[in-house]
Amino acid sequence: MLESRAGVIFVGGIGFFLFAFVSNVVVPVLMYKDQPEKTAEEMVNSNVMYQFVELSKRYEEPFRQAFGEPTEENCAQALRLGRSLFVGEGCFHCHSQFVRPVSNESMRYGKVSSSDEYQNELQRPVLFGTRRVGPDLSRQGGRHGNDWHAAHFYHPQSIVPESVMPQYPWFFDGSPDKPNRRGIAMMTYMQWLGSWLDSYPYYEELDSIKSEGF
Amino acid sequence: MTSSKTVQTDIPRHEDIVDERLVRWFFYASLVYMGISMLGGLLMAAQLVHWYPIQNIEFLSAGRWRMIHTNAVAYGFIANAFLGMLHWVVPRLTLHRVASVWLSYFIFFAWQVIVLSTAGGIIFGPAFQSQDWVMEAARNLHISMNLGAQGLEWGETPFWIDPVALLGLALVAFNFLVPISKAKGSLYVTLWYFMAAFVWTFLTYAMGNFLPEYALAGSSAGAVGGLFIHDLVGLFVTPLGWGLMYYLVPIILKKPIWSHGLSLVGFWGLAFFYPLQGIHHFLYTPIPMFLQYGAVISTIAVEFVVATVVINFFGTIWGDSRMAFKNLPIRWFYTGIVYYFITCFQCALQVTLTFQKLIHFTDWVVGHAHLVMFGVFSQWIFGMMTYLIPRLLKKDWYSNRLCEWHYWCSAVGVFVMFLDLTLAGLFQGYYWAALQPWEVGLNGSQPFWITRIFAGLAMFFGFLCFVYNLVMTMRKGESNATATATA
Numbered sequence: 001m002l003e004s005r006a007g008v009i010f011v012g013g014i015g016f017f018l019f020a021f022v023s024n025v026v027v028p029v030l031m032y033k034d035q036p037e038k039t040a041e042e043m044v045n046s047n048v049m050y051q052f053v054e055l056s057k058r059y060e061e062p063f064r065q066a067f068g069e070p071t072e073e074n075c076a077q078a079l080r081l082g083r084s085l086f087v088g089e090g091c092f093h094c095h096s097q098f099v100r101p102v103s104n105e106s107m108r109y110g111k112v113s114s115s116d117e118y119q120n121e122l123q124r125p126v127l128f129g130t131r132r133v134g135p136d137l138s139r140q141g142g143r144h145g146n147d148w149h150a151a152h153f154y155h156p157q158s159i160v161p162e163s164v165m166p167q168y169p170w171f172f173d174g175s176p177d178k179p180n181r182r183g184i185a186m187m188t189y190m191q192w193l194g195s196w197l198d199s200y201p202y203y204e205e206l207d208s209i210k211s212e213g214f
Numbered sequence: 215m216t217s218s219k220t221v222q223t224d225i226p227r228h229e230d231i232v233d234e235r236l237v238r239w240f241f242y243a244s245l246v247y248m249g250i251s252m253l254g255g256l257l258m259a260a261q262l263v264h265w266y267p268i269q270n271i272e273f274l275s276a277g278r279w280r281m282i283h284t285n286a287v288a289y290g291f292i293a294n295a296f297l298g299m300l301h302w303v304v305p306r307l308t309l310h311r312v313a314s315v316w317l318s319y320f321i322f323f324a325w326q327v328i329v330l331s332t333a334g335g336i337i338f339g340p341a342f343q344s345q346d347w348v349m350e351a352a353r354n355l356h357i358s359m360n361l362g363a364q365g366l367e368w369g370e371t372p373f374w375i376d377p378v379a380l381l382g383l384a385l386v387a388f389n390f391l392v393p394i395s396k397a398k399g400s401l402y403v404t405l406w407y408f409m410a411a412f413v414w415t416f417l418t419y420a421m422g423n424f425l426p427e428y429a430l431a432g433s434s435a436g437a438v439g440g441l442f443i444h445d446l447v448g449l450f451v452t453p454l455g456w457g458l459m460y461y462l463v464p465i466i467l468k469k470p471i472w473s474h475g476l477s478l479v480g481f482w483g484l485a486f487f488y489p490l491q492g493i494h495h496f497l498y499t500p501i502p503m504f505l506q507y508g509a510v511i512s513t514i515a516v517e518f519v520v521a522t523v524v525i526n527f528f529g530t531i532w533g534d535s536r537m538a539f540k541n542l543p544i545r546w547f548y549t550g551i552v553y554y555f556i557t558c559f560q561c562a563l564q565v566t567l568t569f570q571k572l573i574h575f576t577d578w579v580v581g582h583a584h585l586v587m588f589g590v591f592s593q594w595i596f597g598m599m600t601y602l603i604p605r606l607l608k609k610d611w612y613s614n615r616l617c618e619w620h621y622w623c624s625a626v627g628v629f630v631m632f633l634d635l636t637l638a639g640l641f642q643g644y645y646w647a648a649l650q651p652w653e654v655g656l657n658g659s660q661p662f663w664i665t666r667i668f669a670g671l672a673m674f675f676g677f678l679c680f681v682y683n684l685v686m687t688m689r690k691g692e693s694n695a696t697a698t699a700t701a
């Protein structure tokens with residue numbers, strides 16, 4: 001068996017692969033079978049809607065061209081597009097989307113990530129990420145205003161001089177106050193991340209922790 | 215093969231079973247992609263040190279080119295080079311042609327189409343993402359209609375290419391399994407690795423490019439994703455790489471592998487433990503903890519297996535170690551083997567939860583990735599090319615000194631990059647755990663990122679020496695007879 005064609009192909013090739021597949025994939029799938037996958041529409045909540053409406057007021061004309069009215073349906077569409085761009089632009093190679101229970105991460109970012117946060121259409125494939133050149137984004141919603149994001153995407157270094165994040169002028173029609181469909185979708189997506197939690201963590205809290213001599 | 219007891223006369227002639235032109239084509243294609251990939255890496259590296267001047271051109275965005283960087287290496291460079299080697303090795307080991315030479319040429323062109331459309335998709339796809347019909351389809355089908363990259367590392371291949379690539383892999387497997395099935399007598403170690411690799415590559419690709427995109431979300435998709443990233447290196451690149459080592463090292467050293475028993479341990483140990491480790495890429499995620507422990511333990515187990523393989527190869531060269539200095543291909547191979555041991559030793563440490571706290575998400579991991587992908591597999595491939603190209607072109611290298619330059623720039627360059635990024639990772643881990651503002655960590659990384667760009671330039675320079683040397687060898691006039699020992 002150890003040196004025969006059938007042994008190598010069926011035991012080593014297919015058999016061991018299937019064993020790994022069952023133990024590493026089928027087991028978690030069975031464990032989560034009671035948490036059905038939510039659609040993007042179901043993931044729209046009042047926090048992100050607040051931001052979506054805010055975007056429609058702040059960038060009236062660009063918003064109307066891009067998404068029309070700030071309805072929940074259009075918000076779901078913006079989230080889908082935002083997520084696709086997050087992947088397509090390679091943001092997920094510089095930004096992770098999970099908070100670990102170690103290394104003081106819950107102090108920096110907020111609540112440690114849990115499985116139920118990921119059972120939705122916008123996490124297929126899941127965007128855990130493997131590298132942090134920039135900070136984790138899973139608690140990004142509400143942390144910065146939309147105008148901050150617009151200026152930051154247009155030219156990150158104008159806000160954070162040390163930033164090594166690339167500029168994304170193609171999210172805009174010429175200037176940071178004219179985001180196009182891609183820009184608005186990306187900002188909505190940023191504001192959505194973590195918006196399902198009860199409370200937002202803020203950097204100010206972090207500062208107060210530190211000033212208390214932590 | 216150079217086995218000395220080939221007295222039978224019905225052994226087919228080399229020219230009848232190996233299509234050398236195809237081997238050359240695969241090699242040239244792989245070198246083109248290596249050049250592209252290195253440029254992509256340099257673009258991203260320049261972005262990280264604020265030296266990237268082209269910010270306004272969408273199609274040169276550093277984020278997209280970072281994905282070109284990794285995909286061009288995996289599917290362009292490594293896959294093409296291995297396909298070239300397989301077209302040389304499999305017929306010579308089995309004494310049979312591939313199933314169909316016509317199919318081989320078809321695979322050659324189909325594979326270039328796949329790689330180039332992957333690159334095209336990654337670069338141009340996002341520009342079309344916001345069109346109405348794409349957004350409508352995404353809404354109706356509830357899938358992410360990513361015209362560009364998909365959200366899984368190494369699985370970025372756009373969704374409209376995945377089925378074609380999978381078909382290509384099936385054809386490759388068929389083309390080589392036919393001669394292997396015809397071979398008489400017991401099979402050599404190399405062929406075990408190859409057979410398993412054909413099966414694994416197909417299954418891995420199918421698993422990683424369809425399940426997490428269409429069927430699964432959340433943590434279980436993460437488990438598949440981890441398995442995919444890991445299996446692509448472990449079940450496609452690693453077995454083909456080791457299979458080729460088992461073939462080439464004994465031929466060049468003119469003696470058999472030291473221990474057949476250890477070869478068996480190495481192969482079956484890899485086959486069993488390697489696929490079980492995927493989740494170690496996502497430790498401390500919401501994936502169930504007992505699965506994470508399982509992945510950690512099997513990762514540590516595989517390091518013992520790796521040790522047996524490495525010992526086997528050192529047993530083989532024992533007594534002939536001067537060959538590692540005199541013979542350039544052997545030097546490439548054994549440098550790779552030493553780096554392989556370092557990578558795997560490092561892996562046994564970094565996979566523990568203690569280390570993970572500190573180094574996960576940092577440049578430590580990137581250093582690890584370069585040591586294994588470049589330091590081991592690319593260096594092996596360069597060694598194979600250094601060995602084979604004189605035989606394919608029927609002439610000596612234009613310049614042996616340029617070959618030496620290639621070796622030293624690559625071997626030293628990648629090791630500097632590895633040390634530099636490992637150290638950077640430790641610093642970054644501590645900056646973050648100490649809750650420093652993000653900018654502090656960025657500034658602290660700058661010296662390391664600047665060093666990395668120079669290490670990368672050294673590697674790139676070595677590569678350019680190689681390409682120049684190759685072009686000059688091709689243009690060189692008459693052949694020197696010394697290098698034509700292909701019988």
Ligand code: HEM
Pocket residue numbers: 093130131133251252253255256258259280283284287577579580583584587588592666667669670671673674
């Ligand atoms: C010219 C030399 C090179 C330079 C300057 C370079 C630079 C880079 C950079 C900047 C990254 C992104 C790291 C990050 O996200 O922080 C990267 C990632 C990567 N590179 Fe390279 N690279 C070079 C050559 C190569 C070669 C030849 C290979 C493979 C044979 C390779 C394999 C990889 C891999 C696998 C990753 C992904 C690492 C990860 O996600 O953990 N690189 N490289």
